[in-house]
Amino acid sequence: MNKKLIILGSGGPFTLPRFFCECDTCETARREPALRRTRASAAILGDEVTLIDAGPDLEMQLERESIRRIDNILITHWHYDHVAGLGAINYPQVMREWKPIDVYVEKSLISHFAKELIYLEDRVTLHSISPGDTIALPDATIEVVKTAHTEDSVGYIFNSKSRIAYLVDTALPSDETARSISDADTLILDAMFDSADIEWRHFTVHGAIDFWKSSGPERCILTHLACHKWANWHWIAGFTCKERLQIERQNPGLQFAYDGLEISL
Ligand SMILES: [Zn+2]
Ligand SMILES: [Zn+2]
Ligand SMILES: [Zn+2]
Known part of the structure; x- marks a missing residue:
């Protein structure tokens, strides 16, 4: 099997369409299921299955991609x-008698498991990680x-x-992180808002392109796409599909993620 990274979900904190939104972006996604997005996560598929995050759409994403086991989970943060x-x-661990899943989580977030997920006690092996660490898995060495x-x-x-x-x-990440990614072949990057008139802890599409x-x-x-813009304290419809294609054409090497996108590893 060729090793690959698959985008399980390319959306932001809400699915697209959002159940409470009737903007053009959401109505278009309702009419065209290919434009829908589930919440951002990814998986490395090789000798093992390694998930990057486990969001609320996890079960549907695994079913859609016919992923039948999980060996490792890497958590990015506790949202x-x-x-x-x-x-x-x-x-599945009870029913299929899986061995405990290795879960890698930033050291100060480990306590969430004892507080919120105590029933997973026998089901996971927790590994405390920090920036600068390296994780050696059969399919990849991970920084x-x-x-x-x-x-x-x-x-x-x-x-x-x-x-x-x-x-x-x-x-915008630190200079140290920017240096670490400078020799990467591919950068998969947050571009949550199509544009925004206030500061967030997320990139906008053009901010992400400039950083890349x-x-x-x-x-x-670009992933974690809300496909909306933020203006005057309102979330409103963002780029149309045509505008998105235009942005891709103007920036060779750039692509908007979609659910199911595969990248060779
Ligand atoms: Zn998020
Ligand atoms: Zn909307
Ligand atoms: Zn977040």
């Missing part, structure tokens, strides 16, 4: 859209880097035949 699916790993989102948020760089950086949920161009990787895939 609902990235960890709310963790509870779902309880049942842990700091993202600019929460105090404890991290990103990952996967090294196999190629070098892929996954920085979901981040604003200054950082070095040849290819950039």
Whole structure:
């Protein structure tokens, strides 16, 4: 089997369409299921299955991609859209007698398991990680880097035949992180808002493109897409599909992620 990274979900903190939104972006996604997005997560598929985050759409994402086991989970940070699916790993472990799943989580977030997920006690083996650490798995050697989102948020760089950086949920990262990703082949990057008139701990599409161009990787895939813009304290419809294609054409090497997108590792 060729090793690959698959985008399980390319959306932001809400699915697209959002159940409470009737903007043009959401109505278009209702009419065209291919434009829908589930919450941001990814998986490395090779000798093992390694998930990056386990959001609330986890079970549907695994079913859609016919992924029938989980060996490792790498957590980026403790927000609902990235960890709310963790509870779902309880049942298959009981029913299929899986061995404990190795879960890698930033050291100050480990305590969440004892407080919120105590029923997973026998089902996971927790590994405490920090930026600067390296995780050696059969399919890739993984570097842990700091993202600019929460105090404890991290990103990952996967090294196999190629070098892929996954920085979901981040604003402009530190110089140290920027240096670490400079020789990556592919950068997978947060671009939550199509545009925004206030500061967030996320990139906008054009902010992400500017950072990618200054950082070095040849290819950039934008993910964690809300597909809305933020103006005058309102979330409103963002780029149309046509505008998105135009942005891709104007920026060779750039691609907007979609659910199911595969990248060789
Ligand atoms: Zn998020
Ligand atoms: Zn909408
Ligand atoms: Zn977040």
